[in-house]
Amino acid sequence: MFPPVALGVIMATLDASVVNIALPTLGRAFQVPLPTLEWVVLGYALTLTGLMLAAGRLADARGRRRTYAEGLAVFTIASALCAVAPSVTWLVAARVLQGVGAAMVSGNGSALLVAAFPASERGRVLGAFGAMVGVGLALGPVLGGLIVAGASWRWIFAINLPLGLLAAWWLRRSVPRDAPAAGARGPDALSVLLSCAALASLLLALGHAPVSGWASRAVLVAALAAIGLGALFVVRQRRLPEPLLPPGLLRGTLGAALTLTLVAQAIGAAVGLQLPLHLEQVHGWDAARTGRWFGVLPLSALLVAPAAGRLSDRIGPTRLTTSGLALVAVGLWLLGDLGMIAASGRLAVALVAIGAGQGLFAVPNTSLVLSRAPRGSLGLAAGLQGTARNVGLSCGVALMTVLVAAGAPAGGAWTSPTANERAALADATQLAFRCWAGVAALAAIAAWRLGARQDPA
Numbered sequence: 001m002f003p004p005v006a007l008g009v010i011m012a013t014l015d016a017s018v019v020n021i022a023l024p025t026l027g028r029a030f031q032v033p034l035p036t037l038e039w040v041v042l043g044y045a046l047t048l049t050g051l052m053l054a055a056g057r058l059a060d061a062r063g064r065r066r067t068y069a070e071g072l073a074v075f076t077i078a079s080a081l082c083a084v085a086p087s088v089t090w091l092v093a094a095r096v097l098q099g100v101g102a103a104m105v106s107g108n109g110s111a112l113l114v115a116a117f118p119a120s121e122r123g124r125v126l127g128a129f130g131a132m133v134g135v136g137l138a139l140g141p142v143l144g145g146l147i148v149a150g151a152s153w154r155w156i157f158a159i160n161l162p163l164g165l166l167a168a169w170w171l172r173r174s175v176p177r178d179a180p181a182a183g184a185r186g187p188d189a190l191s192v193l194l195s196c197a198a199l200a201s202l203l204l205a206l207g208h209a210p211v212s213g214w215a216s217r218a219v220l221v222a223a224l225a226a227i228g229l230g231a232l233f234v235v236r237q238r239r240l241p242e243p244l245l246p247p248g249l250l251r252g253t254l255g256a257a258l259t260l261t262l263v264a265q266a267i268g269a270a271v272g273l274q275l276p277l278h279l280e281q282v283h284g285w286d287a288a289r290t291g292r293w294f295g296v297l298p299l300s301a302l303l304v305a306p307a308a309g310r311l312s313d314r315i316g317p318t319r320l321t322t323s324g325l326a327l328v329a330v331g332l333w334l335l336g337d338l339g340m341i342a343a344s345g346r347l348a349v350a351l352v353a354i355g356a357g358q359g360l361f362a363v364p365n366t367s368l369v370l371s372r373a374p375r376g377s378l379g380l381a382a383g384l385q386g387t388a389r390n391v392g393l394s395c396g397v398a399l400m401t402v403l404v405a406a407g408a409p410a411g412g413a414w415t416s417p418t419a420n421e422r423a424a425l426a427d428a429t430q431l432a433f434r435c436w437a438g439v440a441a442l443a444a445i446a447a448w449r450l451g452a453r454q455d456p457a
Contacts, residue, residue: 004170008072009109011163012102015044015079019095022153029153030088043092046203047099049390050196052107054187056383057244059104061186064112064379065175069168071104076164082157103386111382112175114370126309126363126370191236191244198229199387206394210401245380254372254381256450257365258388260321263443264361265392267328270400270436271297271354275335278429282422283338293347300355301362309363317364318451322444324361327353329440336433338426361447403432 019026023037030037059067078101081094110126117125147155205222212219237243250258276294279285285293308320331353334346366385373381404425 004167004174005068005109005112007163007167007170008068008075008105011160011167012048012075012106015098015102015157015160018156019044022147022156025153026088026091030091032088036088039092040088040095042204042207043095044099044102045390046200047096047196048102048106049203049387050199051100051103051192052383052386052390053195053244053380054192054383055103055107056111056379056381056386057187059108059111059379059382060377063178064108065171065177067104067379068108068112068175069171071101071108072164072168072171073101074098075101075105076160076168077101079157079160079164083154083161085154103383107383107386108379109382110366110370110385111378112178114367114378126312126366187244188236188240188242191233191240194229194233194236195244198226198233199391201226201229202391203394206398209398210405214402245384246374249374249377249380250384252372253450254369254384256446257369257372258384260325260361260443260447260450261365261369261385261388262392262395263439264325264328264358264365265389266396266399267332267436267440268358269393269396270432271332271335273397273400274404274429274432278338278425282426282429293351296348296351297355297358300352301359304356304359305363308360309367312364312367316451317368318448320364321361321368321447322451324357324359324364325440325444325447327357327360329357329437329444331357332433332437332440336430336437338429400432400436403435404428 019041023040026040027033027037055067055071075098078094078097082091082098085091085094113125147153147159201222205219205226208216208222209219233245234247237245238247249255272294276290279290279293308324312320331350334350334353337346338350369385370378370381405428
């Protein structure tokens with residue numbers, strides 16, 4: 001049953017990044033400016049993040065295979081609509097529909113696998129699954145570039161049609177039906193609306209703050225909306241007999257493990273934002289060289305993740321999550337020493353440490369989250385973790401921008417930086433990576449203390 005589940009999640013993961021490389025081409029095709037084109041990306045990302053929680057609850061109530069299959073169908077149909085889009089408005093609407101299907105797939109894949117395999121094999125299966133997700137993330141920009149260079153941009157979406165049909169056929173043949181959780185109900189519509197709106201407002205505030213400024217009217221309105229809608233969501237949950245997010249669920253081990261998920265994703269996003277800027281602006285590297293070096297990160301994670309899964313089955317997640325975060329902290333500290341001179345050896349060690357640390361952390365952490373989910377709530381736990389990952393990505397970008405701006409007010413966005421500007425950016429990057437190394441070290445301590453607690457499963 002592993003291949004069709006992995007294939008569906010790879011498709012959803014690919015489409016989170018594959019479009020980015022085609023934005024200039026889309027702008028020329030539809031004759032629209034970049035702010036309009038951003039919604040081709042944002043429409044998908046906001047819908048995916050906002051609906052993951054509801055998709056997880058839906059899977060618990062209706063059955064995980066059924067929800068996954070329906071998500072595949074929605075995603076494939078939406079991909080066809082994207083491929084034939086006659087206007088950017090059509091494309092954005094189809095991308096939103098794609099996000100609906102992706103939420104049902106991505107927020108349910110790991111739960112579907114965990115429910116089908118015994119606890120003794122959970123780490124091994126999640127390790128392989130995590131490697132497949134990494135493949136999707138790594139292939140996105142590469143595949144997008146190849147398609148845009150060699151064919152029409154429409155094939156970015158059209159390629160999902162045969163893949164979606166193959167995954168649906170394979171799913172039907174190899175994955176048995178599962179019974180819905182006893183007594184579980186589908187998500188409350190108002191709760192879904194409030195959670196989606198609150199998360200979308202939060203992501204918009206985090207996404208636009210680095211560009212517009214934290215005190216800008218748009219960012220403040222989005223932040224206040226996120227707080228207000230979040231408060232209404234909490235009140236609504238306390239009044240429902242079957243809430244979308246049961247009050248108290250995030251206390252104890254589950255909530256702590258989800259927080260570590262968010263922190264780890266924030267660190268990854270921060271590195272992905274600042275390191276290319278530093279290498280190109282300070283060291284003078286071109287984009288191709290930077291991209292080749294950056295491939296060390298996902299490659300290291302891919303190599304380590306399956307072994308981490310197998311080890312997690314044998315020794316438990318605590319030592320692996322702690323070691324992974326500690327290794328990330330070491331790598332971040334080494335990145336802070338890059339300075340003005342490109343030291344390839346130091347960079348290689350730092351990237352391998354960060355990538356391997358992420359691989360060591362991610363699979364055991366996922367296993368911990370799903371093992372601590374209440375009975376009948378595997379889908380909800382998977383949806384919560386997916387939400388934490390996406391919010392972490394936005395937090396990482398926003399916080400890294402703040403840290404860099406503290407040392408280099410111009411943000412390093414220079415076409416031909418002077419020596420003084422390069423030095424300022426180098427100092428700002430050092431400050432930022434040292435701060436993130438501290439965050440990773442604190443997260444490692446928290447992971448160790450989490451493992452020492454004896455919360456009931």
